[in-house]
Amino acid sequence: MAHDGGCSLFWALLPSPSSLGQLVAMSGTSAPRLKDVAEAAKVSLSAASRILRGEQERFGEETCRRVLEAARKLGWRRNLLVNGIQTGRTKTVGVMIPPFDSFWVDVLAGIHLCLESADYLPITVWVGDCQEMPRFEQDEQQGLRQISRLLDRRVDGLILWPSFAVAYYEHFRELIERRVPVVVIDHEYSAEQIADSIETDEQRCAHTVAEHLLALGHREIACFSSRETAWQAWAVRRRASFEAAVDELAGLEVSTWRLNPWGSNGLEVATDILTRQPRPTAVFCVTDHEAVYVYEAAETLGLRIPEDVSVIGFADLDFAGTMHPPLTTMRQRPKEIGRRAAQLILDRLDGDYADSPPTTIRVGGDLVVRQSCSHPPCETP
């Protein structure tokens, strides 16, 4: 067990007062310093420093034992702030990603896992109200402030949500120049690429989706895109890739719908799609979120999924499997995306890789076939 007597993994147990009142009221001894350890072990400050940093060969066995023992007893722990000042490295990476759905939560998970294995720590800042996809327009200033707060803490690198990539482009320049690596997730650079970027392989994924629907026999296909604001590059690419794939594979044209710029008319759009003549037999939703609207509209209109309309989503968000019927969707690999984003930062920081030109990593996806897609109804035409 962790709390064996006499010392602890955290800090030393003081000759502890048994009453609670006392405990809270006592004026806390602040964290022990290296000086305290050195004194307790009767060695110089620098000897203690070296021994505790692992440079033990240079010292006598007995001295090492004394220092280690003293540190353990006092519950000393190294102060990474000081390390940060001295080395210019805080072992900390700033992350600005609002985890408003399970995709982004998983991306964060990947980042955490990867950074942890390198003994780095992500520091996450959120924008917007964290309840829905942030409205970039109104949150731009807040985003800038948040990045500032990260830089004040001297983060070694930065991982960012796509929306902010566009407007902050000029700022990234400066960061890169200052050797603060920046990785952007799900944002493709159109012109010169300044920072590393990692994204879902939209072309390949859209191709797979198109293949699936066409193989089932669908010919009247709709695409339900998100708000395609300038900073939602992924939506544009996903929709465009899908249109291109359907065209390439079957020479068919997809009828495309979009959310309004506020993302507030999901149900209306879904209804429009399903009441169009001729009615699409399959709807590709650029995200599982849009699929929810289609399910809702279908229910209202008395259309059965998948008998009357097939619906296919994208992302495989946590609710996709429990929808009714379970949603067929293109699963992204958010954890891998996060992991590789973090790895990119780490590589830039201390690899030989540090000076290579910016890359774009494309991560594939996996089609999860559930029960929302079937052959088109016979009486369609």
Added chain:
Amino acid sequence: MAHDGGCSLFWALLPSPSSLGQLVAMSGTSAPRLKDVAEAAKVSLSAASRILRGEQERFGEETCRRVLEAARKLGWRRNLLVNGIQTGRTKTVGVMIPPFDSFWVDVLAGIHLCLESADYLPITVWVGDCQEMPRFEQDEQQGLRQISRLLDRRVDGLILWPSFAVAYYEHFRELIERRVPVVVIDHEYSAEQIADSIETDEQRCAHTVAEHLLALGHREIACFSSRETAWQAWAVRRRASFEAAVDELAGLEVSTWRLNPWGSNGLEVATDILTRQPRPTAVFCVTDHEAVYVYEAAETLGLRIPEDVSVIGFADLDFAGTMHPPLTTMRQRPKEIGRRAAQLILDRLDGDYADSPPTTIRVGGDLVVRQSCSHPPCETP
């Protein structure tokens, strides 16, 4: 706009090389120091320090302007690491909460929002694989390591996931003694309370749920609890509160089921509940997660919700509203929980509140009536 010429909110634009290759390859000038600002403004280091910290009355208007201007041009930003060393306050709060479902994501949102307004930053560490509820047993050592990593960064306070509260009890003692405030979410202290604690008001919520079911006429009521391991105090309390409320209100006994300690037999338990004789007409699920199993089992058994069985959940997780039928559930107030947890830390840190004895804050809930509950079927008995 943010990027007006000549200076920037981040760091100064250097006389920037236009080619990308150059940009990446150039040896980055590191962040400007106060010394640089002082030199640029032709004042002493300490004058610059004072002016930038707001002590401007002692200096001439012109000098202040020069210093501020120089700082802006060079893109100087204060180094919170240094501040942290000097003041012992890093303006940083460690958070150990794995956001494996939307409840915890919202708690995190609340924490972020509150801390941000005080110019604090949460530093979040995760445990487990972040995909499902962490298994505390196997993640205990990892949890301890994570807290260590936070303390190495000298966080000013700690907000913790309940599971870890129990095993780390002894360690908290030390933290409190060292004046590092600790807040535990959703964990009730049975014996002496050592840290602040914030939780959902289980009694009141369970009472409301019981009332709702009884008012609909249910008499044969089941309770589907989670794994009730020692460190899942909330589950025990929620279930017990519900049993007590049903007893108090109607003198009825609830038949209770639990997940196994690995949480792996959800579907089996749900099936057991629904095949019991006499069959319960209503199932209270300690969490929306369990409700999903009941839905699944009901579908397999050909039972309709709510015609044959009423199901009521707890938490109002993001998927509750899109379940089929939409789940009636007791909505918790995760954002408020997070906000108040953070506030508790801040109060301990610099309020007069610093020395008061540990409190427990209980946050209410709101019954969200959707479509998974109705009157019991007539032919029940």
Added chain:
DNA sequence: AAAAGTTGCTCAAATACTTGAACAAGCGGC
């Protein structure tokens, strides 16, 4: 017995900044 090497440890400077105290230069008023 002197030279050389090893072991074990210490000194002092460096990291980036804050802050209190003392002090100096320039100015106007008396």
Added chain:
DNA sequence: GCCGCTTGTTCAAGTATTTGAGCAACTTTT
């Protein structure tokens, strides 16, 4: 010409730790 005010300076110590250089003391070799 002196007083006192404004404006700014320098000095020094403090924050917790790292690290290159170097110094004793002791052992081993010659």
